[in-house]
Amino acid sequence: MATPAPLIEVHGTSSERGxxxxxxxxxxxxxxIGHYQAQLGLSALTEADIHALVHRFLPVIAAFDGDYIPEMQGIARGAGVAFEDxxxxxxxxxxxKLGLKQGRPAADDDMECTGLVVTGEAAADGRLIHAQNWDWKVECAETAVxxxxxxxxxxxxxxxxxxGGLARSGFNAAxxxxxxxxxxxxRDYRQTGVPLALIRRKVLQQDNLAHAMHAVYATPKSASNNMIVSHPAGIVIDFECAPDETFQVHPDGGILAHANHWQSPVAxxxxxxxxxxxxxxxxxRDLRVRSLLVPHRGRITCDTxxxxxxxxxQSPRAVCRPPCLTLAGTMTATVxxxxxxPALGTMEVAMLPASDRTFTRYQLAMDAAAFQGTAEGQALRAAE
Structure with a gap:
């Protein structure tokens, strides 16, 4: 049985939270840290080399949000590790990626995920569902929180x-x-942009959807990335991001699925x-997800x-991936x-789901004012 991701709750100033x-x-x-240092070490990078790469990003991070530096310094202090790590x-x-470019040649590891959103019009209870399979290195099942x-x-x-990360997948009280x-x-790695994880954190800090979408759409990046932003009122936009330009993909009949290839014809x-x-x-992978959801349109539940x-x-190269070796010899899986x-304030997580379908539920108190004028807002006010 996979170990559930522990819940960690923090509060206070950015430094205190860290x-x-x-x-x-x-x-x-x-x-x-040890895992990624070892991986970068395969490219003949020393700890000093890694820290030098890190310092390229510090001015960009500080300009993007001044609170992230003290928060990461706080994390380092609390964990007893180097700030650069x-x-x-x-x-x-x-x-x-920069380490591979700088070090000896190496095969890229698979970095795959399958994301989806079902809006209220396609869901059985009218509540938006936002979900993802995160495919990455098996060892990360023991570093998730x-x-x-x-x-x-x-x-x-x-x-x-x-x-140690400031954000990945998630939602906020709004x-x-x-x-x-x-x-x-x-177009990747022609410029030094804001790290992708910090853009996701910026999205989650917003109480206004327009500001959240601006963080995705307008922030310069080092590399391409796909970010799906949603709101329970039924707004969903999939942003296919190049480092210097952003394209949009929208749901079809209340269903959106995206894997790891570009879909926007404009892009x-x-x-x-x-x-x-x-x-x-x-x-x-995204075709499979859509084909399994479309017959249930209007009746889709979390179980669907x-x-x-x-x-x-096509396992192991499947939507839900059991542990398998990549071309680089690394063991990956749906972690x-x-x-x-979000309308219910719930997140469910199953670790290594190809072998263990046990879900752990996590809860966040939602702000009814953020849902004003929606069915979700009425339900939240009724529950208060």
Whole structure:
């Protein structure tokens, strides 16, 4: 049986929250740092080399949000590790790729995910469901946490992330949710942009959907990424992000599914998808999810979504992936299935779901004022 991701709750100033986080997740943070240092070491990078890569991002991070530096310093202090190692965890997508470019040649590891959103029009109870399978290294099942952030300056946040990370998948008390999955293009790594994990955190800090979407749409990035932003009122936009330009994909009949290839015709007319060669199963994973959901349109429940994400067609290269070796010789799997119903303030997570279908439920108190004028707002006020 996989170990559930522990819940860590923090509050106070950014520095105080960071220290509480670092202390509570110390062992998992150190495990994650060791894992990525070892991976970068395969490219002949020393600890000094890794820290030099990290320092490229510090001015960009500080300009993006001044609170992130003291928060990461607090995490480092609480966990008893180097500050640069916490920044590495929050920029690990970028650091891993830059490390490979700087070190000896190595085969890329698969970085796959399948995300989906079912809006109220397609759901049985009229409540939006936002979910994802996170495919990555098997070892990360032991470094994952669910972080609950109590904030005085904005909505509270519930996020599933790697220990030491400021955010990954999650939603906030205003109902704004985000998941993200890997994309590649021929525009990647021509500039130093804001690390992707910190853009997701920025989204989750917003109490206004427009501001959340601005953080995705307008923030310069180092690499391509797909970010799905939703709100329980039925607003869903899939942002296919190149480092310097953003494209949109919208739900069809209340259902949106996205794997690891570009879908926007506008995007495909302007850039080259360089990721399909490493992740060819992406081409059918989103098709499988849609085909399993469409017959239930109007009657889709959380169990329907789970069934779609458990799909094992063409296993191990499936929507739900058991442990298997990549071309680089790394063991990867669907590390976690994350299912969110923001109107209810619930997140369900199953670790290594191909072998263990046990879900752990996490709860966040929602702000009824954020849902004013919607059915969700009426339900929340009735429950108060």
């Amino acid at each position: 220290q509480q986080y670092g202390e509570a997740a110390r062992d998992r943070i150190r495990l994650g 916490i920044v590495m965890l929050n920029a690990r997508t970028e650091i891993l 669910v972080l609950k952030i109590r904030r005085d300056e904005g909505p509270d946040i519930l996020t599933f992330t790697e220990a 109902g704004i949710a985000i998941t993200a999955n890997y994309l590649q293009s021929d 495909l007319s302007k850039l080259k998808d360089t990721g399909i060669a490493a992740t060819p199963d992406s081409l059918y 979504v789970k069934a779609a994400l458990f799909d094992d067609f 976690a299935m994350v299912l969110m119903t």
